[in-house]
Amino acid sequence: MSVPASDPIASAALPAGTAAPRGAGVFRQIARDPMGLLGLTLATLLVVTGLFADWLAPYDPIGIDVRNRFADPSWAHPLGTDNLGRDLLSRVIAGSQIALIVAFCTTFLAMIGGLVLGLIAGYGPRWLDNTLLLLFDSIYSFPYIMLALAVITLFGSSFFIVILVIAVTTLPAYARLVRTSTLGIKNSEFVLAERSLGARAPRILFRHIMPNILGPLLIIVSMDIPVVITVEAGLSFLGLGVPPPAPSWGRILNEGYSFIRQSYWIVIAGGLPLILATLGFTFLGESLRDIFDPKLRKRG
């Protein structure tokens, strides 16, 4: 956001309720909402775990210990071990890193791509708008699993491919939002005024239109993080995700599913963090949305 919180005149004269809250105020407002607080806690936990995964994991997440296969939870292995004797707690912790990297890289890529394409579609000539819309709709109508299958069959699975496939499939939603907002703003008087001063399209787009649509876009993006985490887990579950032996949660689930008769712990170890991460980011996103855009609030 472009309004600096340090500006005393600006913050003192803000009429109540018109401007979005900033800085420390946001955290206080999240903390006031119990769901928001829960979401914030879970998300923070996940981020901290992901950031310090290498130090937190008690064992090597891909270290095989065949003598300890299917170990039940114990003090040595709080979540037990899998079919190759790998410590599940370590794998879950390492998996959080993968989930986070995929989620943030993907949403970031999709946001930048959606922003640029949406701005071009909204501000550019009619034919370009129509072409881009056709492109967005084509991607939209394509099931992401099919796209992932096709791309991974062609290029093989890698971290980068997974991120790219998810980013490309989520991009149209952002681009459409940006395009619609741009269409609404591009004929406003201040854009006309900038044009009359001689401002060129890039300046108008990035200095005058973009700051006005970034707010709603960031809210949608923050609410998409859990979706992306589940999509990545889904792809990994199908064997299309991050290539082995990287311990993605989806892969842990998949492996646990094969051995559910021997040890049901594996499925729980892979599923629980996925559920908690999704819930955490969803609650956090909804809480943020309510704070930044009270008009979208559903309950009174």
Add this chain to the structure above:
Amino acid sequence: MTVLLDVKDLRVRFRTLGAIRAKLAGVADPFLDAVLDVSFQLRAGTTFGLVGESGSGKSTLGRAILGLTPIESGTIRFDGMAPMGLSGSALSAYRRNAAMMFQDPVASLSPRLTVKALITEPFVIHGLKDRDLDAEARRLLDMVGLPANFAGRYPHQLSGGQARRVGVARALALEPKLIIADEPTAGLDVSVQGEILNLMARLQRELGLTYLIITHNLAVVRHICDEMAIMYMGRFVECGPTAEIFANPGHPYTHGLLAAQPHPDPDRRRQDVELKGEVPSLARRPSGCEFHTRCPRAKERCSTERPEPREIVPGQTLRCHYPLLDPAA
């Protein structure tokens, strides 16, 4: 005095339907002319008022002059050069010399920028890197009578009058020769309207500015305009010195507009020229004189033959077959 702006036979048309859709709907002419056959000259250092009802094409004309709306035909000469069709550096130079103030004082300011960023934007756009932006911001704020601490404010923290002053400051940043002001007094309290008009008059004296003022406020025109034109359905129906037109309106439409003004003296009876009916649609222009459908003086000839502009009195041109001040009649 030198002519700063010379507009000839200007025409601006808008497409109402796409080519394919018009074919399908059987519309032969999917265009409407927002500005039609407009010619006038604006002398340096003077103020020209453009008057007309909503939708008469005043704002479109102003935007077309600045190249914000594409022109169908006609020429615009500014300071000797023809800006239409210009690109790159020539257009950039033109935009430095001709600035526009838009109708809504607050909405014409980019909402996420501070006042300082807004009024120094022209320097950045035109690549004047050697300027000290802080000093320029202070100079401009001082020029329009705002305290220097307004530099850190955002548009939503300004009142209409303050926002208008910021608009004036931004328009003046690059010391242009011509300022096109679209409804400079719209949405302002009467006292603030006066302040803004006085400010504009003072700046005109100090900087030798030329104004083109677009308004439907006849009082504003009477006070500050040297010359004026009345627009009806995209055409100039009458054009000439303000004092002459107010004293002796020649076109029945002008007469009707002036008579519709409220008068402070209740004893003075209104002259009985009421304009009847509505402005016809631009998509279906009446034949002959566009005004004949509402004109109290319309005769047979008005519905068939289009009146060409005639200079009835020196300096005062109008389009009417039967003007109110016909020396021949």
